[in-house]
Amino acid sequence: MTGTADAARRRRWWTRALVVVLALLVLAGGAAAVWWWDRTHQGQAMPIPGDLADGEGTGVSSPPPASSSPRTVVPGDARFVAEVSDDGRYFVDQLGDPVLVRGDSPWSLLVDTTPEQATTFLENRRQAGVDALIVSLLGATGNGGPADDGSTVDGLRPFVDGDVLTWEPDYWDRAHDVLAAAAERGITVFLYAVDGWTIDRSFVPGSVAECRAYGEQVGSWSADLPNIVWMTGGDYFPATDDLAAGSDVDRCFAAVADGVRATGGDRPFSIQLGYPVSASRDNPFWAPRVDFDFVYTYAPTFAAVRAAYDRTPAMPALFAEGNYERENNDGASPPTTNETLRRQAAWALTSGSPGDFYGSDDWEFLDGWEARLDSPGLDQVGVVRDTVASTPWWRLRPDLGDRLVVSGRGSGTAPDDADVLDADLVTAAVTDDGGHAVVYVPTEREIGLDLSVLAPGATATWVDPSDGTEVAAELADRLRTPGVNADGGGDWLLVVGPGT
Numbered sequence: 001m002t003g004t005a006d007a008a009r010r011r012r013w014w015t016r017a018l019v020v021v022l023a024l025l026v027l028a029g030g031a032a033a034v035w036w037w038d039r040t041h042q043g044q045a046m047p048i049p050g051d052l053a054d055g056e057g058t059g060v061s062s063p064p065p066a067s068s069s070p071r072t073v074v075p076g077d078a079r080f081v082a083e084v085s086d087d088g089r090y091f092v093d094q095l096g097d098p099v100l101v102r103g104d105s106p107w108s109l110l111v112d113t114t115p116e117q118a119t120t121f122l123e124n125r126r127q128a129g130v131d132a133l134i135v136s137l138l139g140a141t142g143n144g145g146p147a148d149d150g151s152t153v154d155g156l157r158p159f160v161d162g163d164v165l166t167w168e169p170d171y172w173d174r175a176h177d178v179l180a181a182a183a184e185r186g187i188t189v190f191l192y193a194v195d196g197w198t199i200d201r202s203f204v205p206g207s208v209a210e211c212r213a214y215g216e217q218v219g220s221w222s223a224d225l226p227n228i229v230w231m232t233g234g235d236y237f238p239a240t241d242d243l244a245a246g247s248d249v250d251r252c253f254a255a256v257a258d259g260v261r262a263t264g265g266d267r268p269f270s271i272q273l274g275y276p277v278s279a280s281r282d283n284p285f286w287a288p289r290v291d292f293d294f295v296y297t298y299a300p301t302f303a304a305v306r307a308a309y310d311r312t313p314a315m316p317a318l319f320a321e322g323n324y325e326r327e328n329n330d331g332a333s334p335p336t337t338n339e340t341l342r343r344q345a346a347w348a349l350t351s352g353s354p355g356d357f358y359g360s361d362d363w364e365f366l367d368g369w370e371a372r373l374d375s376p377g378l379d380q381v382g383v384v385r386d387t388v389a390s391t392p393w394w395r396l397r398p399d400l401g402d403r404l405v406v407s408g409r410g411s412g413t414a415p416d417d418a419d420v421l422d423a424d425l426v427t428a429a430v431t432d433d434g435g436h437a438v439v440y441v442p443t444e445r446e447i448g449l450d451l452s453v454l455a456p457g458a459t460a461t462w463v464d465p466s467d468g469t470e471v472a473a474e475l476a477d478r479l480r481t482p483g484v485n486a487d488g489g490g491d492w493l494l495v496v497g498p499g500t
Helices: 002-040 115-127 169-184 208-221 248-262 301-309 338-349 376-389
Strands: 101-104 132-136 163-167 188-195 228-236 269-273 293-297 317-321 355-357 396-398 405-407 427-431 437-441 446-449 459-463 470-473 478-480 492-497
Touching: 101 376, 115 169, 132 228, 132 355, 163 169, 163 208, 169 188, 188 208, 188 248, 208 248, 228 248, 248 269, 269 293, 293 301, 301 317, 301 338, 317 338, 338 355, 338 376, 338 427, 338 437, 376 492
Parallel strands: 101 132, 101 355, 132 188, 188 228, 228 269, 293 317, 317 355
Antiparallel strands: 396 427, 405 446, 427 437, 437 492, 446 478, 459 470, 459 492
16 A cells, blocks of 8 residues: 555656656746747837828928849849739730749848848849749848848848938949849839838837838839839738728828829739638738738648638638748647648649749748758649649639539548648649549549530649659549659649640
8 A cells, every 4th residue: 555655656757756756847838939939029019100191292201212233124024923814814024925923031131241241142043033022121049140230141231220211322222232133024013112120120110101202212212123012021910909090000001002103113012910720801801902812821721822812802722821832820730831831832823813923931041041041841832833834724713613623532621730731632633624633632543524614625734742743644534643743742733625
């Protein structure tokens, strides 16, 4: 009995010790969360006096200081995202032709690299087929920059004594040159004039009118750059109980956008809201102000893209932020794999997104980033993009009613906290005439097709999304995936086109 009692006491002691340890971990985790929130998001609650009307036509702004170097003239044959298509589903270039967004996310490019390093990055991405970048115009530690005053890695600051309307020419000349270098390579920049990390850090306006005036200066400064899509927000959680009325920071961000537009900067504009899942029109203040839905999700991408695609009026539902290569923001989920990245892109592109954005943990240009420029994740996402781009993708419509794929679809359940590898839904997109289709099958299986949805004489090919290998398929009402792909996964793309 004594031994039994001792054992019981030991168990109680260890149980109490475990409870104490867990409590300490929770407290430490909570403190870390508070610290991280303060470091990266607290500025989003910044009080900013004034209202949107205060910044309209006030004459507060002045032109930015004259450039100390001549502006770069971009060759006329380069194409960029210029506007939204007439049907609201995709983007077109300056000649009206469809543009498939093939993006990367080097957030701190303008502050974490020298001009020579920026050129190295841009040239590498051009060769990889990237045609769009997510970039912050101003730096802060929360968006990967070296300092919260907006300094570059070699000490250039954007503003004189923090005054957002008094610019340091060297900073702005360099930023302009980098953006022009992107234009020379046919790369559109989704540029955050101010974002959720720089507000009340490197960007500290005194009023909503100053926000508007800053936007006017940015619009004038960038007027000769043909490759800009305007963005704001970024992990953004409005600090207000009345989302429709908006917060002070909402009104500042909107005033910046109004200022850019007032100078003739009429390129598409949108906002990135918060994680883990969001789209721009989720917020009633921003819904009437954006030109496309910036879809942000760490969960299986088909769910968030489809939700945005289904809204009216129709706007591009662009999957623009998700899991990054070598990075996982959800500690409860498995590490991000090549298959995670393939699934994100393939699900988005077959669910209505007019492109996608890839990202890696070098969004903030960590030491040694140059050696990691060529990565398997980017290569494999490139295969998915190339496969979709080989079709008239702008005519594809997601197979939301299960018209084409009638069996073997798997589960479409994707809660906001789901990992990308937790779902196994088959997604498909098909043209109205049935002449083309792309089907993404994420795991090995047999699928059933309704061949009457396809045009007579259509042919099919399986494409390995990890290396682009093609396997001929005999088009039939039941098809099985070819087996394990080159990366060791079970996912395949089925491409349907007209017969020869």
